[in-house]
Amino acid sequence: MEVLFQSRERISRNIKKLMGVLKDNGIIAARIARLQDKYDAIGCAIILSIKGLTTEGIINAVKDAFGKEMVSISSKPISLESASPQIPEKTAASLDVEAWGILIRSFSETLGTGACTSLYTAGMEIGELRAKGALLSQPKQDRFPLFMECLESFQNSGWGSYQIVKNGSLSYDLEVRIFNCLECRATMAISGYDNSFTRGQLTGMVRCLFNENLTATEKACIKKGDPYCAFIIV
Ligand SMILES: [Zn+2]
Structure with missing residues (x-):
């Protein structure tokens, strides 16, 4: 799933909020695979494990939560190999x-x-x-x-x-x-x-x-x- 936000300014707040929305919708596990600059917007690819919810349902929930702050949301498969390894934010710079x-x-x-x-x-x-x-x-x-x-x-x-x-x-x-x-x-x-x-x-x-x-x-x-x-x- 790819979510594009309006600007990079509130990215950490937005990611936190996004995680909250996903959690509320029965996602058992979600992690950000990579962050990518796309012009002024921020691309945020997320790998999901879903329990009893359709992709469409998640997309609607995310749309509702972010409104105009979000540019686009789409679901697309990401291969695990291409995703960056998960580095906890707090220990990112070793x-x-x-x-x-x-x-x-x-x-x-x-x-x-x-x-x-x-x-x-x-x-x-x-x-x-x-x-x-x-x-x-x-x-x-x-x-x-x-x-x-x-x-x-x-x-x-x-x-x-x-x-x-x-x-x-x-x-x-x-x-x-x-x-x-x-x-x-x-x-x-x-x-x-x-x-x-x-x-x-x-x-x-x-x-x-x-x-x-x-x-x-x-x-x-x-x-x-x-x-x-x-x-x-x-
Ligand atoms: Zn010593």
Whole structure:
């Protein structure tokens, strides 16, 4: 199905609204396969799984909801092969290890040690954001599982696999091991660069979840020949 809207201006609002209309009409699954500029209008191709509704019924529902904001709507088959892979909007711009290396090297060359400080601070803000998100969705949950949830999302975003080793009885008396730490792999060749972004993210998470005074410190690192990077929370 292809829906053309009047202009690109309110595209995200329109897509959200479109998803709402589709959902109301018994669509079990819908996803945007690609966005395509077509003159001033925006083309939005959608793959649908339909339950008990005709294509015509959906077309009418979409027409009713958008009125003049929409230029046209038509149904046409899209082959799955030609559709772009589905990338969640929030993680759309990922970089591979080599590209991260270039980005951080460029920061380092311009800012020197200031690059580490800047990445640490940014990481901290991002870690706090992850923790706040987890807290918001499960406010009554214990903090430790929430911390694991944050690390899970960190891991799923490709920053490295985590393992937690508990050192003492306190819930935040921990060592967090990161295997294949993306930041350290990416910066192998940058002399004088210390892990900052990952350390910042961990610090942001534990400060938000456990205690404002905590800091993550890297005590083992693949750059020094250790089998993993280890961060102690103190
Ligand atoms: Zn490291």
